[in-house]
Amino acid sequence: MITIITNRDLEAKNSERPDGRAYNELRPLKIEAGVLERADGSAYLEFGDNKVLAAVYGPREFHIRRFLKPNMAVLRCRYNMAPFSVEDRKRPGPDRRSLEISKLTSEALSPAVFLEKFPRSSIDVFIEVLQAEGGTRCAGITAASVALADAGIPMRDMVVACAAGKANGQVIMDLSEWEDKEGEADVPVAIMPRTGEITLLQMDGQLTKDEFEQALDLAKEGCMKISEEQKKAIKNRYGGD
Amino acid sequence: MITIITNRDLEAKNSERPDGRAYNELRPLKIEAGVLERADGSAYLEFGDNKVLAAVYGPREFHIRRFLKPNMAVLRCRYNMAPFSVEDRKRPGPDRRSLEISKLTSEALSPAVFLEKFPRSSIDVFIEVLQAEGGTRCAGITAASVALADAGIPMRDMVVACAAGKANGQVIMDLSEWEDKEGEADVPVAIMPRTGEITLLQMDGQLTKDEFEQALDLAKEGCMKISEEQKKAIKNRYGGD
């Protein structure tokens, strides 16, 4: 049920990254689908030292009348960090960062889901970061897609996310926590891998347009690799080849 | 309307309790029913230096649709301490302790009330601790029962509560604040006196099974004494013999 990627051998070693990775090398990745009993769908993901759990409930009746949509389902997300997931204990409950990521995650996943099939319903996605080591919003989106698939929610594609950025003057794939904090720029990206369309895009730091384009390409390359692991996780859960 | 128990003469003086009570001696107790105008039922209780007021509203229409029960009433409790009831001023509003006691109080009272007679309704019990001196949850339950009776709520029995515990190596009835804090264990108990059935039971500290059983018996013995005072308070309010 567990898959490990170490694509360290895929590329030449021209790296000066602190953890020894090549510029276009992902951290080790494991994805497992169907890890919770109660949720309609779930997935557990380890990505480097990130440990993320995603669960899906729905489509189900949406009881907050003010927010329901008469012609489609509302995809709601709650991204949350466990108090013990970070160096200094985080106070429980939502903060501004998690509210923003929840909104972006919802927007990143919505384009792939056939929401119009479920009017007046909600599809609820819960993401719990159990351990954080840089890139948790991307890890959360990637895990949530697998959980949506595990829940049998009809989708156009399985959204996948990966960051790229710049650190030590080099444009690199999949920033670690250290590279995120100390680096020059961070570009989290989510795509629908079939079409390459972008459903999440943020940037902070300082980049030229060319550097940004390189980072975007690297992020999409990372997404494509991770996408394979998402599919394997679903296959491992449900069989088929 | 006011009754005082000092059962100091009922037992031999073998005590080393700081307030001079025997191991199975209650603090002085007063209960008065029907002390508030607006509430459907109310009771005021002094137990040692505890001063507790309980009020009941209902059965009344329950307007929180999500929580109502189609086949019975919901008995809701709110246990609250006045800011001036304790040594260091308490911030107003519920805290974790009062939330837990509110839940336990509701569970302690519910078995005695014919909730099934009032579908889709709520019966609301409000307990205000005006002065706290050890044993307020038991005092609150005892007062609330009298308030329920005063409100004319049909009941199988009048629940009554009393703690026992261990301090200075001795198993004792009705711990004072000092004995609760400095002692080895605390066992709050509520019973329905007609059957002796237990509707509240907690324990913390360290006890052997034998000590626990002694404490449970002492608590029930205390309950039976207090129960007489509850009945007198109702009689004083409504006459009868």
Next chain:
Amino acid sequence: MITIITNRDLEAKNSERPDGRAYNELRPLKIEAGVLERADGSAYLEFGDNKVLAAVYGPREFHIRRFLKPNMAVLRCRYNMAPFSVEDRKRPGPDRRSLEISKLTSEALSPAVFLEKFPRSSIDVFIEVLQAEGGTRCAGITAASVALADAGIPMRDMVVACAAGKANGQVIMDLSEWEDKEGEADVPVAIMPRTGEITLLQMDGQLTKDEFEQALDLAKEGCMKISEEQKKAIKNRYGGD
């Protein structure tokens, strides 16, 4: 669209007020109606260094069933201070002071509005203090009346507010921030100018009955002057003479 009052020449100079005003002299005043696009009505007011914005929405459907009135509209007010409006940054969100002023503002405006014409509706008044320099509750009421008129809400009269008080032993009109803080008493007043009826009245400090009556008269005199400027603001917005 902007009007300035400096009635410095209207009275003899017998003043010892720090800003040089006569005892019955208002601070410079500007009122402009219709300053916001989205709101149904709005007004901007500068009064000395006070800068206040008021906006009105409604009458509109009132979706909080518990508070709606079957035979009339509910006039709701929210008085709020911007974090940057005062010397020391104010934490965003309501505090006890703003809750009280919101209630009083609603009570000050309600007598003038034909609420009975709009059953089951709300009329929502929002007051934002952008800069505070003493007398913001009166400035807010004055601006809100203009915003209500701008929204086309039918009214018996246009409520207007002005404070008077006592500082340096003298009863004076329209206290500045300094006079409010350092002075002996503050008497904010709102009236319906056609009848002179009082819809807001507060006092704090220490006054004899005679001093209070002088202050009340001065406040009403200030109200009458400000009322003229309210009318001009509406005329400037809608023409007519």
Next chain:
Amino acid sequence: MQPIVPEITRESVTNLINEGKRADGRKLDQYREISLETGVIKKAEGSARVKIGNTQIMIGVKSQIGDPFPDTPNVGVFMTNSELLPMAAPNFEPGPPDERSVELSRVTDRGIREGKIIDLKKLALIPGKKVWMIFIDMHILDYDGNLLDAAALGAMAALMDAKIPTATVKDDEVVVDHENMQPLPLNEKTVMCTLAKIGNNLVLDPSLEEEGIMRARISIGVRSDGAICSMQKGGERPFEKEEILKAIDMAQEKTKELFEYLPKA
């Protein structure tokens, strides 16, 4: 918020008042029965239980040492809080103070603060660093109208009842001596008198039913030296100036009765 009063009750109560009578037999300028007990909560530094008719409030005063407000570094801190307990009326909800409760606290607070009742300077310990903080907490137990007068009377009584520890400063450290308790430094006394406008009459101390039909109310805080120290209009209808002046006369007269209930200094 107020219980809705049927139109027929409104009319009959108003008619009665127009004739100078009230439903409970009182005169227009008469308080209901008042009772005031102090020293009822031993764990509080000061306390009072006040009843006006069936309206009942328990008030506790607590003290603690804390930091002064940055803009008033050399005076003690004083805070007034009230809770409209859900036990006090069928329509009071648990939760953070609503606007009625906030108004009650703030009007009571202003009467004491603006009347200079407490000598806050004497509550400073280390200027700019440590001062006494005095908390008045008002627990509304039973609500049968006219909370403002009951709160003001009870709060004043609880302050007069209060004894706080003696605190001395040695080497920038505060030494608190619980063995030697002393009264709060009070300059003056204040109480409050509320009149409701029903029809075109002013009636003193409105009952719950009268509050339900009143057009407006005016509450006037008076010091024992006769000075007016706070005033608050409430309600959704206006007053005329003459009514306010008449109310002040009645308040200055009637507060004399209220001062009689306070402990003798």
Next chain:
Amino acid sequence: MQPIVPEITRESVTNLINEGKRADGRKLDQYREISLETGVIKKAEGSARVKIGNTQIMIGVKSQIGDPFPDTPNVGVFMTNSELLPMAAPNFEPGPPDERSVELSRVTDRGIREGKIIDLKKLALIPGKKVWMIFIDMHILDYDGNLLDAAALGAMAALMDAKIPTATVKDDEVVVDHENMQPLPLNEKTVMCTLAKIGNNLVLDPSLEEEGIMRARISIGVRSDGAICSMQKGGERPFEKEEILKAIDMAQEKTKELFEYLPKA
């Protein structure tokens, strides 16, 4: 709160239990499969993932240096928190802890606190000024009944797993050495055993379905020396004394099994 169980299920489950059998094939006094892993969260000072059947909790222990509580200046601070995550059950809502979550935290906390499991005196650094604060955070991931036993077991395991930095005091300054981590000072171990009353039987470790129909539940915390250190009745029906005594016997017997899952000290 509990899922509503159809009457027919209630009857069939009760009948089965009356015959000494359970829907999932367990004996009345048998736990579901238990798994316990420690050291799963590197960023936490201690951690454990516990499963009892499908109920799953992730627990992290964090330490930080802070101020002691004023009334206990010379001992460390210890806090237990739990979150019933909305992912764990379809009817769990996001938001501040509700009464179930508060009860879960507090019962777990009392077992550890009143059982004197942690030597809190050793967590004082500068008496009255600086102490270690130990946080136990319990993240409920999957809710399939009997949270109390899972929480108590997992919290105990996470405490045993925890390593905190060595802190020394020099010239009234605390020096924290992250290079030298050391275990928490623990005196004892405790776990908890919950029995549900269904019909007139006591069944161990109620499943979600059994919780839905149980009349009451009793949870008993036991130390490894056999002492009872906490107890909590739940549910809306009463117990008889004999049932409680029987439950204590079962708990003292069954907690021996639970202690086997804990890391060997």
Next chain:
Amino acid sequence: MQPIVPEITRESVTNLINEGKRADGRKLDQYREISLETGVIKKAEGSARVKIGNTQIMIGVKSQIGDPFPDTPNVGVFMTNSELLPMAAPNFEPGPPDERSVELSRVTDRGIREGKIIDLKKLALIPGKKVWMIFIDMHILDYDGNLLDAAALGAMAALMDAKIPTATVKDDEVVVDHENMQPLPLNEKTVMCTLAKIGNNLVLDPSLEEEGIMRARISIGVRSDGAICSMQKGGERPFEKEEILKAIDMAQEKTKELFEYLPKA
């Protein structure tokens, strides 16, 4: 959240845009009228009132001395807050910031923070103990679309307008001299440019109506040296890579216009 736009409006607006035209007569790459005033709030250290079309934001900068964050002890603190006031749109509710307001604050904050606009090191006073805290509060007065660009422009202007007291450190005490005010230490300038995708076109500075029908939006923060310093996609439909690159070109071109509105340094 967005007002629902009738299908027929959606079609007509989209068709118009497909022809390179907009409902309000603008070109696809044209801003609405912009106005920017600074120094409008004397009580704030810096302030700006910005309008883009009818969208209007009042921004204030306040400074105070406080403690640094533990993980960045040697730099000043900088916080951005926004309130979507209920006066600004019929569907804005009072209450704590919702996710739109949080996104607005955070995107504005990141542009300034990640663009290294403020020299935060110069805002440290006593390393590890006392630093300047700079608050940017954005009060949304009127909402007619494209808050992000207005907020970024206004925040930058308010920072450039700000004068804070001179603070010096003597014997570990901070001395604040309000007589000598000085500008905030700024390294650079940044503004933001937002493009909406409607049909298959990118349109600059979407109006409220256009926001109601847009498929997605991309906001790009650009420094005056041309570097991209922040980016945020919004909306529930995807972008293609080419669209993003085209948007960057447009942003780098159009932000030059926006910089013209800022005060000259």
